[in-house]
Amino acid sequence: MNRFWRGRRIPLSWLLLTRQPVRLLVALAGISFAGILMFMQLGFRDGLFDASVTAHRLFDADVVLISPRSASSVSMEAFPRRRLVQTLADPDVDGVTPVHWGLMLWRNPETRRNRSILALGFNPDDPFFVDPSLAEKTDALKQKGRILFDQLSRPEFGPIADWYRDGRVVETEIAGNRVRVAGLVSLGTSFGADGNLLTSTETFLDLMPQKPPGAIEVGLVRLKPGADPEQVVSRLRQRLPKDVSVLTKQGFIDFEQNYWKSSTSIGFIFTLGAAMGFVVGCVIVYQVLYTDVSDHLPEYATLMAMGYRLSHLLGVVVREGFYLAVMGYVPAYMAGQGLYWFVRDATKLPVGMDLSRALTVLVMILVMCMLSSFLAMRRLIDADPAEIF
Known part of the structure; x- marks a missing residue:
């Protein structure tokens, strides 16, 4: 002791x-x-x-095409759609999805105030999201004038999600055109966009008639199982003209994050x-x-x-x-x-x-x-x- x-x-x-x-x-x-x-x-x-990359991570793509003039998701520039079609010549490419990307003026159906919202337009028959639950909802976009609203958008866009879940018909205007909410998705906001919506290519071009139909902002490329994205990117960069940038999906994510890290x-x-x-x-x-x-x-x-x-x-x-x-x-x-x-x-x-x-x-x-x-x-x-x- x-x-x-x-x-x-x-x-x-x-x-x-x-x-x-x-x-x-x-x-x-x-x-x-x-x-x-x-x-x-x-x-x-x-x-x-x-x-800033919430939507980027959800894309069903291994390789992404964007314009070299694009700075970030809030300032995407267009490039010729035929560049995306040309990628199909690569033996490892399994399919492509052209995507229209831009900011539109959304009118709050309750307060009638306008606010910018990020819109993504694509062919509902093309694979777009890796999440099957999101992919199932895109069939509703085949009818013209229909959109999918991001229920994680800020409340300044209106009580859209609550109204839709209550069974109400939710309609509003985008750039002076009438649209109807056909479903809800969960993407998430960013510092660049307070809200998001998804629509078909046809509806997107009707809402933004100044967009040339032969140009797109993002091209999603899906590869065959076992293909190496880095090797495909290297080949496409050699074959495609300089009016398009070819990135892996992770490179596309890094592109967006680097903008916020270094350019702001x-x-x-x-x-x-x-x-x-x-x-x-x-x-x-x-x-x-x-x-x-x-x-x-x-x-x-x-x-x-x-x-x-x-x-x-x-x-x-x-x-x-x-x-x-x-x-x-x-x-x-x-x-x-x-x-x-x-x-x-x-x-x-x-x-x-x-x-x-x-x-x-x-x-x-x-x-x-x-x-x-x-x-x-x-x-x-x-x-x-x-x-x-």
Whole structure:
């Protein structure tokens, strides 16, 4: 028993932190606030990138053709439709789907206000989505003037989904033309488009008569089983003229995400916001640990005079920083989950907690607290027992 008590370490770091509960709570509140700020900024940034390619991921395609003049999904340029037909000459190509892509003015049937909505036009008989439940709904588009409305669109477009589920006939106008909602789909909004609709090629060209029928914005190419998309892309790039860009499906997704990452300031702003949260947390933790070390300088000096090594006392400060990081992360994580749910409900953006972001913020908080601990150690390193006493 005596050996047990002699070998038992006194939890000095924990006792120092809990000696003043009010100071501890203030420190944890500051760390949690910094963590919440990092969670929200990184969540908005990643949600932006994920939302921008929601429709892209659903396309039934292995290779995608777009115009080299296209910048993003909100500014797609047209290219000759015959380029898509020419891809059928490749032995690995199994089928193609031409897609019309553009923004239209949707009239809210309740408020009569107009708002831009992203419209995709295609042949309902062609494979379009990899999700079978979405593919089954496209038969309703064979009748002219029918559309499928994205029920995840923002409420500014009107209570379309509620009316349709209630059995009402939902009709409105697009660019002055009458259309009827023939079904609902779930695609999701993005920073570029607050809502989406699907329609047939015939209806799309009626709604946008200025679009030449021989031009399309996106060409979907499906390959035979076992074909290598990279090799097909390489061959098509050599055979097709330079008025069309050939990409793999993942390349098409990267094309869209790179636009928001590099061509806009949104990604930089959210990353800067996360960095500011990191700096704020560092200042708070440093102030708490520096004050704690300063208040206990006589005790630290006494321990040094008794023969305790400086490295042992520095370890006390490091453990204090570790305890603060762990205790501050838990409420930040829980608050982040709640705020993500609130943002998803209010904006329809795919903002959610994932393991990668949770670990990223945890590491950032640990680094933040460890860095502050090392900075606060300078006060302890400079402590001279002779001067203190």
